[in-house]
Amino acid sequence: MSDEAIDNPGLRIGTAPDSWGVWHADDPVQVPWERFLDEVVEAGYEWIELGPYGYLPTDPHRLEDELGKRGLKLSAGTVFTGFHKGEEQWQRAWDQALAVAGLASKLGAEHLVVIPDLWRSDVTGENLEPRTLTDEQWTKLAAGHDRLGKALLEEFGMKQQFHSHADSHVGTTREVLRFLDETDPRYTNLCLDTGHFAYYGGDNVKLIEDRPERIGYLHLKQVDPTLLFDVLKNDTSFVDAVADGIMIEPPNGIPELGPVIEAVAKIDPDIFAIVEQDMYGCDVDRPFPIAKRTREHIFGCTHLARIS
Template identity: 50%
Template sequence: MSRITAGNLCLGSAPDSWGVWFPADERQVHWTRFLDELAGAGYRWFELGPYGYLPTDPRQLAEEAGARGLQVSGGTTFGALHRPDSWADTVATARRVSELASAAGAHHLVFIPAMYRDEKTGAYTEDPQLTAEQWSSFGARANDLGRILLEEYDVRLVLHPHADSHIQTQPEIERYLNETDSRYANLCLDTGHVAYGGGDNLDLIRRFGERVGYVHIKQMDPDVLAQVAAEELSFGEAVKRGVCVEPPAGVPDPAEIVDALSALAAELFVIVEQDLYPCTAEVPLPIAMRTREYLAAQGVTGTARPRLG
């Protein structure tokens, strides 16, 4: 069902939708082109993406965003909460990104668990399953990190389930939520990655809606998902085969997601994040424009900043 407006949802996009996965890569568009096209496509909010891709000087970032009528919704980082020897680096990186996001007026850090397969080669780098001890460590460190970011930067930690990571399937997502404290660690519901892991987005929204603090909206091609299962493809290979598709194609149905999210009490950023790495420079803009128009027709706009509870 289309809505005139889903008043609690604020639309934005991310460098990922322009084929950006890394701070620097010869196959990615320059950050000025990303910001120019983002504004030209009608978006007003954006996520920072990989730290170092966009300017990391707060003054320069503010000037570049402001000149285009743009505002920052949140920052993004990877980290390995299950590895004790990575804790110091994980905290340091999260602090750096949160400091920049906070300086830009943003209050969310999208935290992506470390992947157990290499993003470019698909090679396994560690066991896909966490031990009971690692799970306990993961939850405790998510709480600790979330507390640090909230108290020092007024930034909320929202963990992003991700393909080829230890928080991918619905049971893993639910275990993460059960292992963590809602005061400090919540969920960035990435609708595409939930579908990739075989989960049910509508069920998660219905049962854990109070833990959804931020949203990445994307869809996956069921035919490519079948190839992933049959051939044990890495996420990087799946993206190359076009697993991420623009709405209204793919699963889950974005209109159903918008309807479910609009019934929540919370006000939320809904960030378009269609994985396109690698792609030619001319590909992202038309997709971004069509996607914004489709979601606007569902009532998702980018005209106001969500209030934090």
């Protein structure tokens, strides 16, 4: 635990390109990366995630300069995996890790957020594979993540934080608990995304209290509980649900962020809490005021939050 965390036991609150509608490395509808960095500072944050690899500069010296002149720091990068599909998925995952962890670790980031492949496309909304895994696929999934987590620690000194996700095979409470039961806490823990966990009815605070040793990282997000029932009833794809506004500006959704932050701060105040609000496809002028209001809301609903 850092000296700063001892003096201020609140979690470090950051943000990410996702809160600016960024899902892809290069997409003309997205906010340009320079504007994203400038608005992050203006909104009052110091910590950010890398976002999709290639959105921010990939040269470590240039990225260090761009962040440094704005007083920004990097908490994590992100990769995507499909270990349940078979052994051939290892090389795909490791190639991403070499690029993303290689860059992020040079800028001091100690976490790699790992998102599993979705069974339904986040581009077209079409079904790609069955919604549930066989026992054999669960075994492959767990083994692949433990192998990746071990390699990340040994090669980069980085910790793997697994991100359960809507339209993925690990989303419900039972699925998340099974994933934790079948993986090794030395190598695989959770990036608990509060919105995605609530998407399938998960109780974030209960999970934190029941499995405190497995919470390694937080994504702060709220889901619209009224719209959610329509999404689930009508089997709406996640990409279409996002377009409809399923992830909503706090404090208008669930879960309440204050109790989540306070529950995690009891575990370890060095855990990051990164604000996200899935808004892909939004107008470029929309994210900034939401990001600013969200930070103000978080600091108004709990004393266990800090900027740096």
